[in-house]
Amino acid sequence: MVLPFPAGLEIGPLDLAARVDEALRVQAVAFGLSEEEIGIRRYIVQRHMTCPGARALGAFTEDGALAGFVYGMPNDRGHWWSTIVEPYLKAGGNDHWLDDAFAVTELHVHPGFQGHGVGRELITRLTGSATETRSILSAIDTDTPARGLYRALGYRDLARQVHFPSASMPYAVMGATLPLLRR
Numbered sequence: 001m002v003l004p005f006p007a008g009l010e011i012g013p014l015d016l017a018a019r020v021d022e023a024l025r026v027q028a029v030a031f032g033l034s035e036e037e038i039g040i041r042r043y044i045v046q047r048h049m050t051c052p053g054a055r056a057l058g059a060f061t062e063d064g065a066l067a068g069f070v071y072g073m074p075n076d077r078g079h080w081w082s083t084i085v086e087p088y089l090k091a092g093g094n095d096h097w098l099d100d101a102f103a104v105t106e107l108h109v110h111p112g113f114q115g116h117g118v119g120r121e122l123i124t125r126l127t128g129s130a131t132e133t134r135s136i137l138s139a140i141d142t143d144t145p146a147r148g149l150y151r152a153l154g155y156r157d158l159a160r161q162v163h164f165p166s167a168s169m170p171y172a173v174m175g176a177t178l179p180l181l182r183r
Contacts, residue, residue: 003116009067011121014058016071017049023058023069023108030068030108040166048073048105057126059109059118068109070122074132075103085138085173088159097158097175102130104137107146119149124180134177138162141172150174154181 016023023045024038033041048054048071056071075082077098089095104126109118127135139147141160155174162171 002120005117005121006067006113008062009113009116009118010060011057011118011125012060014056014066014069014071016056016058016069017046019058019066020045022066023056026066026068026110027106027108029110030114045071045106051076051079055126055129057122059113059122066110067113068107068118068122070104070107070119070126072102072104072106072126072135072137074130075099075101075136079103081105081138084164085159085162088162089173092159094158094173094175097134097136097173100132101134101136101175102127102132102178104135107137114145119146120153123149123153124182127178127180130178132178134175135180136173136175138164138171138173141170147172147174150176152181 020042024041027033028038051073054073056069058066059068061067075098082098086095089097104123107119107123154176157172158175159173162173
């Protein structure tokens with residue numbers, strides 16, 4: 001059951017490079033990151049935001065605090081993520097999904113705002129302005145609310161049991177044609 005969208009919460013452009021620490025605090029609470037992982041991700045996020053076409057949106061409370069964020073960019077087969085997932089996608093005949101795709105890199109909502117449609121609004125708005133024909137992302141390969149959201153938006157599994165060198169749990173790579181499904 002989706003609860004009503006929180007009153008006073010606004011979705012809008014996010015200068016992620018300037019607010020990276022605040023975003024990573026949301027991610028740490030939502031996803032469970034250590035201080036060491038936060039430090040590594042700070043560098044990654046800042047590097048990603050220099051990529052052509054990279055953009056971010058935030059969910060802001062009335063006092064301007066960040067309740068959630070999403071960011072992504074047009075996929076590039078030369079990026080680290082693509083080089084890791086390509087063999088898994090190729091094995092299933094799905095490596096063409098790496099082309100003409102907008103990659104959703106991160107989507108995190110503070111637990112106090114989860115279940116209200118905030119994540120859905122963030123990802124649909126972010127991908128809604130994409131010029132690519134499809135969207136791809138990776139998510140932990142378990143049955144989670146996030147995976148349920150992605151399926152409800154039209155994402156389907158393209159590869160499962162994908163192992164990233166820096167992750168202890170396997171991931172699934174998911175893809176959807178754009179625009180994403182609406183309710």
